[in-house]
Amino acid sequence: MIVVNEQEMAWEAGMTVQDVLDRRKFSFPLVIVRVNGELVRRADFDTHTVEDGDRVQVLHLMSGG
Amino acid sequence: MQIRLNEKSTEVESGISLFELVRQHKPDADVIIWNGYPVSQDRPLSPGDRVVLIKRGEAPSRDELEALLVARHTPGIQARLKASCVGVAGLGGLGSVVAVSLARVGIGKLILADFDVVEPSNLNRQQYFIDQIGQYKADATRANLARINPFVGVVAHRVRVTPDNVVELFGEADVIVEAFDRAERKVMLAESVLTQMPGKPLILGSGVAGYGRSNWIQTRQEGDLYICGDEVSEARPGRGLIAPRVGIAANHQANQVLEILLGELQDELSERE
Numbered sequence: 310m311i312v313v314n315e316q317e318m319a320w321e322a323g324m325t326v327q328d329v330l331d332r333r334k335f336s337f338p339l340v341i342v343r344v345n346g347e348l349v350r351r352a353d354f355d356t357h358t359v360e361d362g363d364r365v366q367v368l369h370l371m372s373g374g
Numbered sequence: 375m376q377i378r379l380n381e382k383s384t385e386v387e388s389g390i391s392l393f394e395l396v397r398q399h400k401p402d403a404d405v406i407i408w409n410g411y412p413v414s415q416d417r418p419l420s421p422g423d424r425v426v427l428i429k430r431g432e433a434p435s436r437d438e439l440e441a442l443l444v445a446r447h448t449p450g451i452q453a454r455l456k457a458s459c460v461g462v463a464g465l466g467g468l469g470s471v472v473a474v475s476l477a478r479v480g481i482g483k484l485i486l487a488d489f490d491v492v493e494p495s496n497l498n499r500q501q502y503f504i505d506q507i508g509q510y511k512a513d514a515t516r517a518n519l520a521r522i523n524p525f526v527g528v529v530a531h532r533v534r535v536t537p538d539n540v541v542e543l544f545g546e547a548d549v550i551v552e553a554f555d556r557a558e559r560k561v562m563l564a565e566s567v568l569t570q571m572p573g574k575p576l577i578l579g580s581g582v583a584g585y586g587r588s589n590w591i592q593t594r595q596e597g598d599l600y601i602c603g604d605e606v607s608e609a610r611p612g613r614g615l616i617a618p619r620v621g622i623a624a625n626h627q628a629n630q631v632l633e634i635l636l637g638e639l640q641d642e643l644s645e646r647e
Contacts, residue, residue, distance in 0.1 A: 339557040341564050346597055348568040351561075366596055370560040373583040373609035374468040374553055374620065 313365045320361045327354040329365055341368040375421040380438055381445040392417050396427060403427035436525045443480045451636060452480060458635050459483040461547035463535050463563055465511040466490075467615055468579045469553030470501035470518075471624035476526075476631060477519040483527040484519070487543050488512050489534040499617040535559075537566040545571065549631050552578045553624070555609070564599070573598055575634050582623040583609040585616050593626045600634075602626035 311320045313333055321328075326342055326349050342349045343366040349357045359365060375388045379399060386395060393416040396403055406413055407426035419425070434442065444452045460481050462469045465488035476484055488511040492502045506514040512530035519528050531543060540563065544550050550571075552563045560578060567576045581603035582591070590604035603623045609615050 339561045341561060341568075341599075343568075343596070348565060350565060350569070368564075368578075368580075368596065368599070368601065369605065370557045370564065370578065370580045371605070371608035372555060372557040372560075373581070373603075373607070373615055374464065374466050374555040374560075374579050 310361065311359055311363045311365060314367055320359070320363075324359050325355055326357045326359060326365070329359055330354065330367065333367070335367055335369070337369045337371075339370050341370060342366070343368075375419075377419055377422065378424045378445075380426055380434075381424075381441040382438075386419070390419055392419055392425065395419060395425060400427040400429065402429050404430055433524070439523065439525060440480075447480070454635060455480055455632075456482040458549075459485065459547050460631055460635075461485040461487075461544035461550040462553055463487055463540075463544070463550065464553035464555065464559070465500075465515050466496065466553065466555050467499040467617075467620035468582070468624045468627065469551065470511065470515055471621050472551050472553055472628045472631075473515050473519060474501050474522065475625055475628035477522050477528075479628075479632065480523060481526060481631075483529070483546075485529045485531075485544060485547055486512055486515055487531040487533055487535050488515075489532060499615055499620045535563060537562065537570070540566040541570050544574075547574070549575045549577065549634050551627050551631065552576060553627070555615075557608075568599075575600065577602060577627045577630050579603050579623050579627060581605040581607045582620045583607040583613045583615055585619055588619070588622055591619065591622050591626060593630050600627075600630050602630065 311318050313329060344359060344363050375386060376383055377386055392408060396406060405428040409424050458481055460476055462473050465486055473484060473486060490511050492506045492509050492511055492514055494507055496502060501518060502514050510532045512532045516528050516530040519526060535543060550567055552560055554560050564578060567574055575598050577600040579602050584607045594601045
């Protein structure tokens with residue numbers, strides 16, 4: 310089990326950050342992802358694996374200012 | 375007896391009248407404020423009265439302005455704000471408003487960065503004037519802040535913020551405010567600050583477009599990251615950026631700056647007790 314934006318989600322071995330985004334249907338290209346408080350760069354979404362018990366924060370930044 | 379003259383505690387002779395005080399301290403004053411009211415008649419003064427003497431068009435000295443801010447903000451708070459440095463990345467609808475609020479508050483040093491110039495379309499929400507069209511926003515903001523409080527230290531860079539210069543620009547800041555317009559720039563700054571200056575408080579703006587729904591705009595904290603906005607209202611055709619809502623979000627950001635800076639003060643004080 311992992312926690313994504315305060316909601317529980319089933320964990321699978323080998324799951325990457327991109328898998329988490331896909332399963333939660335985060336389709337926005339411009340997101341900040343932190344796993345246990347550490348930033349994961351966008352370039353590493355496909356390779357950075359998520360471990361059981363991890364806390365994932367996904368923050369969608371949108372234009373306007 | 376003690377009164378407050380131009381926000382400073384001042385010893386005056388007992389029973390002195392208001393106009394005698396004016397003659398002694400500022401004979402050329404043309405506006406006299408007595409306990410919050412403009413007055414034109416003489417009257418005896420009592421201990422604790424507050425008198426402000428104004429000559430129209432005359433700027434207060436650094437000491438006078440400081441005393442005025444202390445009187446409004448209380449001494450411990452003002453000392454902390456004066457010793458603080460805040461970075462503002464981008465000087466559009468968010469950043470130009472944040473900069474004005476923080477200058478009014480009397481933050482000691484503001485580091486501003488924007489490579490853009492003022493365009494006519496900016497005037498619908500950004501803190502610029504029609505005669506500043508075509509000026510660099512960095513220069514225009516510096517000029518505007520100097521008109522509000524010339525004693526705030528303002529370093530205004532006409533520069534595009536990139537991952538390569540973010541530490542050089544904002545390393546000194548106690549807090550950084552992200553105030554870009556485009557989402558790609560917001561992500562660039564967030565990634566740069568989180569990786570190159572971990573632990574530095576960063577206040578993002580996200581979801582500020584449109585009008586109405588004032589109370590959807592909130593400040594949400596995730597560790598050292600703060601997100602101001604409704605996180606839904608993206609700017610797009612049909613949902614533009616309009617002064618009130620962008621201004622609400624900008625002042626959420628400015629207010630969060632104060633909470634970060636002054637929250638630390640309260641912690642220090644509680645440790646001393």
